[in-house]
Amino acid sequence: MKVYSAKAMAVRAVELCVELLYERPSVASVTRILREHGETGELGSGKPGRGEHDLGEHGGTGELGLGEPGRGEHGLGEDGGTGELGLGEDDVAAMRAAAARLRDVLGAADAGEAAALLNRILAESARPPRLTSHAGSTTWHLHVDSGDDAPWGEWFLTSSAMALAVLLADHQRVPGGLCASSGCGRPFLDVGGGSPRRYCSTRCATRERVAAHRSRTTR
Ligand SMILES: [Zn+2]
Structure with a gap:
């Protein structure tokens, strides 16, 4: 039975932020991440105006390159595929767009700045907390969007902001950060008890350690 903890929602939010802002996001890739985090379609089935459309073996809209710089909303095409x-x-x-705002929260200098950004998102976009089980198809959990059929962007922004707000209150600090490795900057979650993380991954940490070592030995 799936339980919707704030930490699990924040992990999902950060993974989606990385895909949406740093990879080549597509209907297929975002759908895959949502599925990996247990969205089974109950949530999406009520969303308005979309027929089910099998992406098929060719990956549907996966090649559209939505992540290319300079491609705005208007370049996204209107007849594209719809995920499952x-x-x-x-x-x-x-x-x-929501991911960019959530990234700013994780990049905040301190808890006060992060809290102000979260409060702005919640004031602008969230509705009163509402328990839902999606008509009995999931365990009970909180939503702060406008309804079970709210658009995905609204759902993503509000549920992620709520999760980060809960974690901020639990830990009394920004619940994550942005990778300090040059050329990376990806957001990460950091709610462990130890010293604050600086890098998004061991790969970035290792790269920085090697670079620091090289600059010492060549001096
Ligand atoms: Zn990194």
Whole structure:
């Protein structure tokens, strides 16, 4: 039975932020991440205006390169495929905009700044907390979007902001950060008890350690 903890929602939010802002997000890739985090379609089935459309073996809209710089919402095309969760290309665009705001929260200098950014998101976009089981198809959990059929972008922004707000209150600090490795900057979650993380991954940490070693030995 899936339980929707704040930590699990924040992990999902950060993974989506990385895909949406740093990879080549597509209906297919975002749908895959949502599925990996247990979205089974109950959530998407009520979303308006989209027929189910099998992405098929050719990966559907996976090659559209939505992550290319300079491609704005208007370049996203209108006839593109729709993911199996009812996700469309306009949803991916809306989720990208949300991801940029969530990244700013994790890049905040301190808890106060992060809290102010979260409060702004919640004031602008969230509705009163509402328990839902999606008509009995999931365990009970909180939503702060406008309804079970709210657009994906609204759902992503509000549920992620709520999760980060809970973690901030639990830990009394920014619940993550942005990778300090030059040329990376990817957001990461950091709610461990130890010293604050600086890098998004062991790969970035190792690269920085090797670079620091080289600059010492060549001096
Ligand atoms: Zn990194």
